[in-house]
Amino acid sequence: MGFLAIASVAMAQNQEMTLVKKGKYTPLYGRDSVQVKVMSFLLDTIPVTKGKFLEFVKKNPKWQKSQVKTIFADDHYLSDWKDDTHLNPEAKQNEPVTNVSWFVAKDYCKCQGKRLPTIDEWEYAAMADKTTPDARKKESYNQYILDWYERPKIPHQQVGSTFKNYWGVYDLHGLVWEWTADFNSVMITSESRSGGQNKNLFCSAAAVGATDLMNYAAFMRYAFRSSVRGNYDVNNLGFRCAKDIKN
Amino acid sequence: MNYFKIIFLGGLLTMFSCNNNTEKKTETLADNTVAKVSENSIISENDKISDLSIYNLPSQWTSQDGNTIKMEDLKGKVLAMVMIYTSCKAACPRLVADMRNIEKQIPEDKKDDVEYVFVSIDPKTDTPERLKAFAKENKMEDEKWLFLRGTKEDTREFAAVLAVNYKQISPMDFSHSNIISVFNQKGEMVNQQEGLGVDNKETVQTIIDLAR
Structure with missing residues (x-):
């Protein structure tokens, strides 16, 4: 009981995580277009909020917007904040933080003893709808995502406001786009789709192609990551953290 | 129960890793003191690391000779940098040839001011020994050819700085962008050429203009 009490204190300080169980899936752009094995991992149930991020920059002045180095974050970094340690008056603590760079997202997670999820982990967790771990074949699932992509960002939408998926994860679709650890592993040019002429850009370029052209929504995400x-620092791009499971 | 344990351990870790902050604060203070001191001397401007400099990267790298270096150790040189892996059969030999070709076009009196850096995207395979052998094979044993390998995570970060994308697509092969980047003596990126065997006039001219 005492242990549980301590555990709940720790929980109050930390973002709740949920277990995503191992499995296989065929990513849009994979290793020779084969199935990829994803090991079980823990994932934050919601994206990192402005409130949590504010606590972080207060403790880590090097990540405050007047202090940050351009090589790690461009001049849109936290551009919607009032100043170094204050949100905009209209902003809510529970909104997902956006206008954050990959470098700061990576450091934030590290500071929590976590890491950014890989593209494979993120995509794997995000295949789930409310009831099934892989809903990609469902028309309703794809339509929901594409409808969101077409809709302009709703200001001040809060975390946890979209559906809770099979794994217990909220907001993978419908709130903000999210950074991944290996976002810069996406190799997209025209030839990824057409096997076209620009092959001299990449080693083994022909080996990388779309394995699931139907999955237009996923293609949009990969294209975004490669861009x-x-x-x-983009105003609809936030992040959440993941963690390995240690025995 | 296990689940709680994980969260609890996570909590401990957080407290641990975020406690560095007090340390960081003193570091910042120390930095300020240094800055103040150097303001009084003449060197101040040249010694400051700019916001855009790769010298800001804390990562450590191992060279083909087994030396540990940070990017900051390359301060004062013009850098031509490329990311490759030694077991690559297609694009990398051509990238190596491109680098050699660029080096050839730099006038004698400026050659000493330029360092050519190859960063491995396959640190698991590319041990210092392997990099050394690769340098030898390619007759790049002079000091101006530097081959580096880091951790998987630092390599991913360095690629993000260079805007180089790469992905392992089989145990032996990687897809990667072919980009040669030029950095000035302050570690700021000034030019990038993308593609293989492309016209390197601009890259060469950039280096010549920068080198002393």
Whole structure:
């Protein structure tokens, strides 16, 4: 009982995580377009909030917007904040933090004893709808995602406001886009789809192609990942953290 | 129960890793003191690391000779950098040839001011021994050819800085962008050329303009 009490204190300080159980899936762009094995891992149930991120920058002045180095975050970094340690008056603590770079997202997770999820982990967890771990074949699932992609960002939408998926994870679709650890592993140019002429850009370029052209929504995410750089700060791009399971 | 344990351990870790902050604060203070001291001397401007410099990266790398270096150790040189892996059969030999070709076009009196850096995207395979052998094979044993390998995570981070994308697509092969980046003596990126065997005039001219 005493242990549980301590555990709940720790929980109050930390973002709740949920277990995503291991499995296989075929990613849009995979190793030779084969199935990828994803090991069991823990994932934050919600994206990192502005409130949590504020606590973080207060403790880590090097990540405050007047202090941050351009190589790690461009000039859109936290551009919607009032100043170094204050949110905009209209902003809520429970909104997902956005306008954050990959470098800061990575450091935030590290500071929590966590890490960013890999693309494979993120995509694997995000295949789930409310009731099934892999809903990609369902028309309703894809339509929901594409409808969201077409909709402009709703200001001040809070975390946990979209559906809770099979694994107990909220907001993978419908709130903000999210950074992944290996966002810069996406190799997309025209030839990824057409096997076209630009092959001299990549080693083994022909080996990388779309394995699931139907999955337009996933293609959008991969295209987005390939279009950003590590120090970019985008107003609909946030993040959440993941963690290995240690025995 | 196990689940709680994980969370609890996570909590401990957090307390542990975030406690560095007090340390970081003193570090910042120390930095300020240094800055103040150097303001009084003449060197101040040249010694400051700019916001865009790769010298800001804390990562450590191992060279083909087994030396441990940080990017900051390359301060003062013009850098031509590329990311490769030694077991690559297609694009990398051409990238190596491109680097050699660039080096050839730099005038004698400026050659000493330029360092050519190859960063491995396959640190697991590319041990210092392997990098050394690769340098030898390619007759790049002079000091100006530097081959580096880091941790998987630091390599991913360095690629993010260079805007190089790469992915392991089989145990032996990687897809990767072919980009040669030029950095000035302050570690700021000034030029990138993308593609293989492309016209390197601009890259060469950038290096010549920067080198002393």
